[in-house]
Amino acid sequence: MSPPLAGPLLRAVAVACLLAGAVGVAAAHPIVLVEDRSLEVASGKAVEIPLVFHDVGRTSLTVTGADGFELAATVLDSDRDGSVAVRFDTAAAGEGDASAALSAEGGAVRNATIAGSSGDGLGFGEYRVTVQPPNGGRDAGTIRVTPGERTATPDATGLADSTGAPSPTATEPPGASGDREGRSLPWPPSLLLALFGPAVPVVALVGASRLEAG
Numbered sequence: 001m002s003p004p005l006a007g008p009l010l011r012a013v014a015v016a017c018l019l020a021g022a023v024g025v026a027a028a029h030p031i032v033l034v035e036d037r038s039l040e041v042a043s044g045k046a047v048e049i050p051l052v053f054h055d056v057g058r059t060s061l062t063v064t065g066a067d068g069f070e071l072a073a074t075v076l077d078s079d080r081d082g083s084v085a086v087r088f089d090t091a092a093a094g095e096g097d098a099s100a101a102l103s104a105e106g107g108a109v110r111n112a113t114i115a116g117s118s119g120d121g122l123g124f125g126e127y128r129v130t131v132q133p134p135n136g137g138r139d140a141g142t143i144r145v146t147p148g149e150r151t152a153t154p155d156a157t158g159l160a161d162s163t164g165a166p167s168p169t170a171t172e173p174p175g176a177s178g179d180r181e182g183r184s185l186p187w188p189p190s191l192l193l194a195l196f197g198p199a200v201p202v203v204a205l206v207g208a209s210r211l212e213a214g
Helices: 006-028 090-095 176-182 189-196 199-213
Strands: 031-034 038-042 046-054 058-065 070-076 083-089 102-105 108-115 125-132 139-146
Touching (some): 031 125, 038 046, 046 058, 070 083, 070 102, 083 090, 102 108
Antiparallel strands (some): 046 083, 125 139
16 A cells, blocks of 8 residues: 555656656747847838747748738758848839848848739738748748838939929920021121121211210
């Protein structure tokens, strides 16, 4: 017959063994986390997605939007330091250029593909970022794409109004150039000066003599 405390002691040891095993399994479980779960970027700019790797060196990464846009790739923790900063270029993504849409500092990007891109730029709104390593759980965050700042567009004179529209330039009314051509002198000014230039002093002298006589 077992002592009275043998039963509870055996149960406590069994529970402790189960907990220790569970902790060991969790410690060895591959995990990739999106370190910043709420990012924001202006359309046409780039944003970094920080990832943390634990007991794994690769993960799938997808960026999806409500308009059907989907960017998928594999991200590698090449230097095995447990962190990779993935650079997401919204301009390249909007143009459908998968190879330029993603790059990684401290890692590498492989097999990038884009679907649902219109080629006219990435639409404004919220995009979901999801990572999932092999045999591991998912983690997710969001990227909000906002309108970029509006800049003034200079016209030919280098000026622009406050709305960004080119300032109006002076234009000639229809037929203005033709009017100037119609009023042009029949002879070149140099010919007129040669013909009538010598008479100018004579006219001046005659006028002066008349003034004295008066």
